[in-house]
Amino acid sequence: MELRVRALESILVEKGYVDPAALDTLIETYETKVGPHNGARVVARAWVDPAFKARLLEDGSAAMRELDVGGRGGEHMVVVENTADEHNVVVCTLCSCYPWPVLGLPPVWYKSPPYRSRAVIDPRGVLAEFGTVLAPETRIRVWDSTAELRYMVLPMRPPGTDHLDEAALADLVTRDAMIGTGLPLNPDQVVRA
Numbered sequence: 001m002e003l004r005v006r007a008l009e010s011i012l013v014e015k016g017y018v019d020p021a022a023l024d025t026l027i028e029t030y031e032t033k034v035g036p037h038n039g040a041r042v043v044a045r046a047w048v049d050p051a052f053k054a055r056l057l058e059d060g061s062a063a064m065r066e067l068d069v070g071g072r073g074g075e076h077m078v079v080v081e082n083t084a085d086e087h088n089v090v091v092c093t094l095c096s097c098y099p100w101p102v103l104g105l106p107p108v109w110y111k112s113p114p115y116r117s118r119a120v121i122d123p124r125g126v127l128a129e130f131g132t133v134l135a136p137e138t139r140i141r142v143w144d145s146t147a148e149l150r151y152m153v154l155p156m157r158p159p160g161t162d163h164l165d166e167a168a169l170a171d172l173v174t175r176d177a178m179i180g181t182g183l184p185l186n187p188d189q190v191v192r193a
Contacts, residue, residue, distance in 0.1 A: 035104035038069045040173035044166045047157045080143055081154040087138050088153045089180035091119040092145040099150040103175050130181040153180040
């Protein structure tokens with residue numbers, strides 16, 4: 001795959017369709033400035049700072065700006081909290097509205113018609129397909145993102161993580177947990193480089 005990407009890049013640069021400097025800037029942006037690591041920082045801060053969590057749930061956009069998180073596609077964010085009684089799932093039934101600055105590039109399945117329709121019709125079944133099996137008594141709420149309003153799930157903090165600092169907690173937060181199709185990792189599931 002890497003060789004194919006390099007070959008395609010070479011051809012596009014050679015034909016003058018792509019400026020290598022602009023491409024480097026774009027890649028650097030998606031590697032460091034936007035992505036699920038931003039959302040994970042937000043979640044970890046909410047897990048350790050009750051005042052921040054309250055601000056996040058009241059006005060997600062403003063609270064995220066405190067951490068310098070946001071931007072185009074994430075201007076109007078609403079954060080919904082998972083609890084022991086309620087699990088939240090985010091979808092965009094119309095197209096694929098997604099908070100890029102907070103969660104990075106949308107996964108292919110998020111844009112697919114089957115996910116977009118089935119997440120509303122059979123959310124429990126869709127979650128099970130992702131490996132997220134909830135207790136039958138857990139209520140599932142589906143939130144429909146729009147071009148004007150994007151949602152992010154604040155997952156529940158995994159048990160047994162009281163000893164972890166904010167950075168270690170951020171490592172537990174996955175993109176899917178912030179969409180609601182997954183759960184945060186347990187500390188023993190984190191692979192350190």
